[in-house]
Amino acid sequence: xxxxxxxxxxxxIDSQKSKMEKTVPISPLPQDVATLTLPNGKTVQLPVxxxxxxxxxxxxxxxxxxxxxxxxxxxxxxxGACMSTMTYIxxxxxxxxxxxxxxxxxxxxxxxxxxxxxxxYGHLPSQKELQIFEETMVSEMxxxxxxxxxxxxxxxxxxxxAIMVGVVGALSAFMHKDFDVNDPRDRExxxxxxxxxxxxxxxxxxxxxLGLPIIYPNKKYSFIENFYYMMFSTPMxxxxxxxxxxxxxxxxxxxxxxxxxxxSTSTVxxxxxxxxxxxxxxxxxxTALWGPYHGGANEAVLNMLKEIGNKxxxxxxxxxxxxxxxxxRLMGFGHRVYKNYDPRAKVMxxxxxNVLQKTQRANDILELAILLEQTALKDDYFIQRKLYPNVDFxxxxxxxxxxxxxxxxxxxxxxxxxxxxxxxxxxMMSEKVQRISRPRQLYVGDDQREYxxxxxxxxxxxxxxxxLPMHSSLFGLVKV
Numbered sequence: 001x002x003x004x005x006x007x008x009x010x011x012x013i014d015s016q017k018s019k020m021e022k023t024v025p026i027s028p029l030p031q032d033v034a035t036l037t038l039p040n041g042k043t044v045q046l047p048v049x050x051x052x053x054x055x056x057x058x059x060x061x062x063x064x065x066x067x068x069x070x071x072x073x074x075x076x077x078x079x080g081a082c083m084s085t086m087t088y089i090x091x092x093x094x095x096x097x098x099x100x101x102x103x104x105x106x107x108x109x110x111x112x113x114x115x116x117x118x119x120x121y122g123h124l125p126s127q128k129e130l131q132i133f134e135e136t137m138v139s140e141m142x143x144x145x146x147x148x149x150x151x152x153x154x155x156x157x158x159x160x161x162a163i164m165v166g167v168v169g170a171l172s173a174f175m176h177k178d179f180d181v182n183d184p185r186d187r188e189x190x191x192x193x194x195x196x197x198x199x200x201x202x203x204x205x206x207x208x209x210l211g212l213p214i215i216y217p218n219k220k221y222s223f224i225e226n227f228y229y230m231m232f233s234t235p236m237x238x239x240x241x242x243x244x245x246x247x248x249x250x251x252x253x254x255x256x257x258x259x260x261x262x263x264s265t266s267t268v269x270x271x272x273x274x275x276x277x278x279x280x281x282x283x284x285x286x287t288a289l290w291g292p293y294h295g296g297a298n299e300a301v302l303n304m305l306k307e308i309g310n311k312x313x314x315x316x317x318x319x320x321x322x323x324x325x326x327x328x329r330l331m332g333f334g335h336r337v338y339k340n341y342d343p344r345a346k347v348m349x350x351x352x353x354n355v356l357q358k359t360q361r362a363n364d365i366l367e368l369a370i371l372l373e374q375t376a377l378k379d380d381y382f383i384q385r386k387l388y389p390n391v392d393f394x395x396x397x398x399x400x401x402x403x404x405x406x407x408x409x410x411x412x413x414x415x416x417x418x419x420x421x422x423x424x425x426x427x428m429m430s431e432k433v434q435r436i437s438r439p440r441q442l443y444v445g446d447d448q449r450e451y452x453x454x455x456x457x458x459x460x461x462x463x464x465x466x467x468l469p470m471h472s473s474l475f476g477l478v479k480v
């Protein structure tokens with residue numbers, strides 16, 4: 001019999017406590033100092049910290065109190081916002097580690113449910129621990145029936161990501177009284193609840209958009225099998241679990257589980273720093289993921305392939321991609337973080353071909369994608385610049401082969417990344433000193449101005465008021 005997360009935790013807390021302590025970041029002692037010289041000639045020494053791996057970091061926490069200066073770093077590209085024990089990326093080497101384990105090793109020998117356990121508890125599970133953990137996760141895949149009614153309120157053409165933002169945020173209305181975010185046992189309870197319900201929420205969003213009947217999870221299936229089952233089964237036919245497709249989904253889930261302090265993860269941490277409801281924090285992360293610069297990359301791959309159109313156009317579009325004067329970008333090639341190669345792409349390339357062979361689903365888009373890959377990998381321009389296909393390229397092809405609509409691609413990403421988000425939140429909440437995130441700014445607006453009474457103000461030469469016509473389909477307003 002499966003157990004509730006709280007009961008399971010209570011029964012295993014003594015054995016897990018020492019292991020879970022490894023998931024709490026321990027602040028290292030400063031290993032050096034950096035000397036900063038200000039414009040007035042004054043110097044100040046700042047502590048330098050060195051992590052297990054990666055470049056050292058200068059601690060500027062007391063910079064303002066010592067100097068009266070702040071730092072300016074738009075996009076936080078050179079700023080460390082936290083200490084973490086979860087994920088490490090070396091973009092130059094093409095390295096990605098989950099709790100110290102290379103992603104290639106985990107993808108080959110482990111499973112997504114093992115990675116979830118690894119992120120929550122800091123170590124890989126024994127066979128018995130894994131069995132109990134997965135049974136618990138599957139038992140928590142059900143969602144409240146009132147939440148199912150919530151899906152009926154969305155327009156039939158709603159984007160699935162809009163639905164996900166709404167329903168995940170709505171989880172905070174169902175789960176807000178029975179836990180204390182400052183209690184590590186309750187944080188574990190929250191993590192299991194959230195990760196377990198995300199596949200169900202996503203499957204229901206998919207089926208709602210298509211007008212298909214809701215399929216409930218079934219305890220005879222594994223965690224990933226249940227997601228596949230809820231997405232693609234029908235009440236009238238016997239459901240057959242395809243091991244190749246389930247393995248592909250499991251691998252994709254692992255590869256996207258966490259990726260350091262990206263836009264959505266940082267959003268979750270910032271929202272969580274105010275002690276907001278954790279489910280609302282995850283909804284904020286989903287919103288950040290929705291953007292095409294973040295989670296929409298594999299959807300952009302499919303849109304690019306549709307723009308190319310057919311194989312005869314490949315040389316033309318490769319030339320466009322090489323031209324500095326052309327706005328066309330070859331989506332799914334190269335990576336902002338990985339300057340050498342994306343280690344996840346090697347895993348996905350093999351899995352992609354396995355799925356294509358299994359499904360035998362031939363269409364123009366898939367044939368075009370494979371030919372584009374082969375052509376680009378032989379082109380010196382892309383080879384010299386190390387612009388190899390990344391994980392988004394192959395993931396998009398797999399989704400297309402499985403007949404998953406492009407509007408669901410980012411939803412799939414949100415489900416996969418949920419374990420990373422909630423464990424990053426858990427890690428932040430475990431810190432001894434809690435700080436609300438409060439970035440600074442360089443103000444470049446007007447200096448203090450004199451207030452003029454309205455009757456004495458002059459009208460601007462060009463009115464700044466935007467005159468929008470009311471539209472019947474916008475918030476129910478009547479067109480005038």
